[in-house]
Amino acid sequence: MKLQLLLTFWAILLLSNEITAQQSAFDQIKLISVKNLESNRPATDEIYLEDLIEFEISKPDSIRLREPQELFLYINGYRLSPYQAKYVTSKSVVFELFATDTLRGLLNRDINSWGIHEAKVRMSFGNKEGEHIHLDESNIIIDFDPNFDLRSWIGRGIIVLVIVVFFVLVRENSFLKAGGSSKYSLSRVQLAWWTMIVLCCYIALWSDSGILVPLTSDTLILIGISAGTAATAQTIDISRIRQLKSKDEKAEIEPVNAIHKDQSFLFQILSDHAGINIQRFQSVVFTFFIGVFFVFEVITKFEMPDLDPGILGLMGISSATYAGLKTNEGKV
Numbered sequence: 001m002k003l004q005l006l007l008t009f010w011a012i013l014l015l016s017n018e019i020t021a022q023q024s025a026f027d028q029i030k031l032i033s034v035k036n037l038e039s040n041r042p043a044t045d046e047i048y049l050e051d052l053i054e055f056e057i058s059k060p061d062s063i064r065l066r067e068p069q070e071l072f073l074y075i076n077g078y079r080l081s082p083y084q085a086k087y088v089t090s091k092s093v094v095f096e097l098f099a100t101d102t103l104r105g106l107l108n109r110d111i112n113s114w115g116i117h118e119a120k121v122r123m124s125f126g127n128k129e130g131e132h133i134h135l136d137e138s139n140i141i142i143d144f145d146p147n148f149d150l151r152s153w154i155g156r157g158i159i160v161l162v163i164v165v166f167f168v169l170v171r172e173n174s175f176l177k178a179g180g181s182s183k184y185s186l187s188r189v190q191l192a193w194w195t196m197i198v199l200c201c202y203i204a205l206w207s208d209s210g211i212l213v214p215l216t217s218d219t220l221i222l223i224g225i226s227a228g229t230a231a232t233a234q235t236i237d238i239s240r241i242r243q244l245k246s247k248d249e250k251a252e253i254e255p256v257n258a259i260h261k262d263q264s265f266l267f268q269i270l271s272d273h274a275g276i277n278i279q280r281f282q283s284v285v286f287t288f289f290i291g292v293f294f295v296f297e298v299i300t301k302f303e304m305p306d307l308d309p310g311i312l313g314l315m316g317i318s319s320a321t322y323a324g325l326k327t328n329e330g331k332v
Contacts, residue, residue, distance in 0.1 A: 026131045030058040034123055034140050037094070046118075046141045047097055052086065053140075055093045055125055068093075074124045074132045078106055085125065093125055097142070107142070114208055114302065115152075117145035145210050155207020159200050166196060178237055184268040186280055186322065187233035190287050191226045197291050198223060201298045209302070218307040222294075222315065229319040236326050272326075283322045290315055 035044035037052040047053055053073075073083035073095050082100045085093050097103075104111070110119035123140045126132020145151075170176055176192060178185035198219055205213045263271075270276045270284060290311060297305035 026126055026133055028058075029133055031124065031133050031135070031139075032056040032058065043141075045139070046143055048143050048146055049097055049099045051097050053095045053097055053123070055095075056091060057093065058091075070127055071125050072128060072132075073097075074126050075103070075106060075121050077122065077132075077134075079126065079128070079130060079132070080106065081128075095125070103142075104144075111144055114299070117148045117208075118143045147210070148208070151210060152207050155203050158207075159203050162199060162203070163196070166192070178233075184265055185230075185233065186269040186283060187226075187230040189269050190283070190319075191230040193287060193291055194222055194226045197294060201295065201304070205298065205302065205304070213304055216304045216306050218312060219304050221312055222290075222307075225312075225315055225319050229323055232323040233326055236323070277325075279322045279325045283318045286314060286318045 033044075033054075033056045035054055035056075036047050037054050038048075041048070041051075068085035068088050071085040071088070071093060073080050073085075080100075080102050082102050083095055083097070086096050087094050107119045107121070111117060118141055120138040120141050122135040122138050124133040124135050174182075176184055176188045178188070198215075202213070202215070205211075267276070270280050272280070290307075293311075294305060294307070297307075
């Protein structure tokens with residue numbers, strides 16, 4: 001019994017000494033420098049993804065520092081499990097900074113915003129138990145996107161080109177006007193509104209992040225609502241024209257003295273052939289403000305937004321009301 005107790009005490013003592021030795025090893029290590037091993041980099045303290053990072057240190061005091069699989073990269077005091085040391089020499093430890101969601105997640109607030117693609121961090125190394133070389137100041141810059149400037153200008157150029165082409169087509173073509181009419185169609189304008197918003201936001205996110213961000217289900221629902229409304233409105237217009245022509249082939253599809261003629265764009269989408277009506281006003285107001293909110297969410301959160309179900313419901317009810325009452329437009 002005494003022998004068992006003695007052996008147990010001895011084992012605990014050895015374990016305690018080992019842990020203390022490991023901790024003291026990291027406490028005593030002096031970090032001389034951190035630099036990339038790529039010769040073509042403009043600065044040694046700037047690291048790109050896929051670069052090799054060398055930690056130059058004073059002579060290691062622990063045998064564990066010679067085992068790469070037991071050393072992990074630490075950034076801002078947090079251990080990044082995917083990053084184990086690539087190799088160890090007598091005076092340095094080398095890691096490879098490959099792209100991972102762990103790294104982006106840790107620095108999400110630093111890089112996930114417009115025009116920011118790099119972060120200055122405290123980079124060190126340690127073991128899986130959380131023991132590492134403590135640093136008080138940032139010592140390295142991680143550049144996530146060395147091609148940012150070029151791609152950013154390309155993205156902005158594409159957005160400007162898309163907008164210019166759109167307005168040229170609107171001016172030269174009648175694809176935003178109702179079938180058989182010289183009046184702008186509210187449903188087609190809504191579809192164009194959401195198409196341009198989603199497309200331009202998507203290109204902007206790509207140009208500033210380099211990632212083709214996933215479209216959220218809410219974004220697809222908004223496009224679906226506007227597309228469905230446009231299809232329903234066109235079906236109603238075609239049905240009305242056919243019904244009118246079946247009674248009289250020479251009947252005018254649009255009154256010669258229609259109230260919208262010589263009126264502004266806004267007046268035309270707010271009115272039918274008789275004048276402004278409430279369901280169109282409601283649909284325009286809701287569509288405009290939800291679109292502005294969508295763009296604001298993209299700008300502030302740097303991602304395609306997840307909208308409140310109530311907002312989607314409001315958009316759906318407004319579109320359904322407009323489509324339902326459209327069947328009675330022009331019958332008075």
